[in-house]
Amino acid sequence: MNTATPAAHAVEDPEVFLAIDDLDLVGRGLADAVWHGQHQSLLRGPGVEFHSHRPYQAGDDLRRVNWSLLARHHRLYTRESRAESRRPVYLLLDTSASMSIHHGPSSKLQYGKRALAGAAHLARRQGDAPALRLSAEMVLPPRSSADHVSGICAMLTQTSASGASSMADELRAARDLCRQRGFLLFISDFLDNEQDTLAELAVYRAQGHDVFALQVLDPMEVALPEGGDFDFIEPENHTRLRTAAEPIRVAYARKVAEWRASLRHQAESHGIRWHSTTTADSLVTALRTWLA
Template identity: 35%
Template sequence: MSESAFQLVDPAFFSRLESIELRARGIVEGFMQGLHRSPFVGYSVEFASHRKYAPGDDLRHVNWKLYARQKRLYVKEFDAETNLNLYIILDISRSMTCANTGMSKLDYGSALGAALAHLALKQRDAAGITLFAEDVVAHLDSKARPQQLDEILRLIAGTPPNQPSNVGRALQQAAELCRHRGLVVVISDCFGDLEGIVQGLEQLRFRKHEVLLFHVWDLWERSLPLEGRIRFEDLETGTEIPAYAEGIRDAYKKRVDRWCSELEDECLSRGIDRIELTTDQPLDSALFNYLVKRSKMFS
């Protein structure tokens, strides 16, 4: 049995797959419960038929005029038009395995990407995913087929992080794979050369995509809320640097803030939305921010 075939019957593989799926569903369902309006911004629908009312159906879709005539409850059904190609570009480099606050950046980004795909497919849009590290590692074309979410989850769960990152080069490769104009969601810690990252993002914009960047941090990386002697470890090279947190915190935070500000300016100048997240933040709020940004296209 090949290694890839073994993965498909490995209990650990199924455990990870189920974890991602459950978390993704929880994010979407929790988000929907918190909204008073439809989250499907730009969702185009057309009346198709009626069916009998079933407990749990949305009462807003009940045809009350028909009820007045027949004294039976019927629900309107609609056909949806696919109006979006969603391309998720997820960083799976070794730096994404950082997990100082319980959940790794990779698990956080995987759940976020799965939730976005789940939401897009639920409204009958197309979704696909590209996994990258130093280069593009795996890719699934954007489609609106019923089994697409399962394929996306399998690809995420079955592709372990095993390379250093080169965000800029990988984004330029990914741009070649996003063949139809759509919404590109990049999920990454953006560790790398700023110029290269910007060039990669520019390639996506050059192809007329709307680009949204979820910039994911571990809380300790972002603000260094520690005391005493600590040891920094580069997860991609294994290099270690000992230091005292109090002695470097202010300079560290200023440098990180400056780098984030420079990336933010580069994104804004190119019409790219950047949402900064730390892994201790609820994922449903990240999804909310995504939909708020998305809604600007249709306001």
């Protein structure tokens, strides 16, 4: 297998990183690709404290311009901040059976594993300390060494999707790990008990964590194919329904779009950074959008 990091010009292809089995290599490659061209840190949030002002420079983030100073002095100034050092970055992944669905370039679980591997490398690059919890038996506390990030990638490699896990229960159980205020990155399809899951994420946000939720869906969960008969199978209890896709395709797409928009609205109302993507979308683009 070629172990070179994928070339920067190729990384927008969603299949580039999905074709590599080595999650540590994938994570490093994703971190390189996401970091390329960035002029500001990722994983920003209320944990970043104000430090000083400086004159505005072309390319500065307009969200950091102090408009009050402009009104008083007729000059643009940018707020500079000093991030809290070594903030923990808690990585949590839905491993329920529905995450094994695979009609696109990868399963949702495979996509989520790679996204978290990239996030772990990004966190370490910024001086933060990534941690991982997949279950009560699969926990790695916050550390910032290269060996620790490799251990996170190895543990992600070992996990599989099975059962009908309650992600709300898993989030409650993760509180022992997430005692220090930090970043919480959670990846799920949000297909089961999503209201309970969002409520638990809102608790973390209320406790002062910066919460980032990434919804990963299969392309066929977003838009049904244009013709033919299909079996619709509930992935966790295996209930089966056979029907033609065409009569319900348009209504289905509308309902899914409304559901995704509703989840976004609810998440953002709690101050949760939300992004929804599919396994057909670029991992690099998804991470940039989610964590920027």
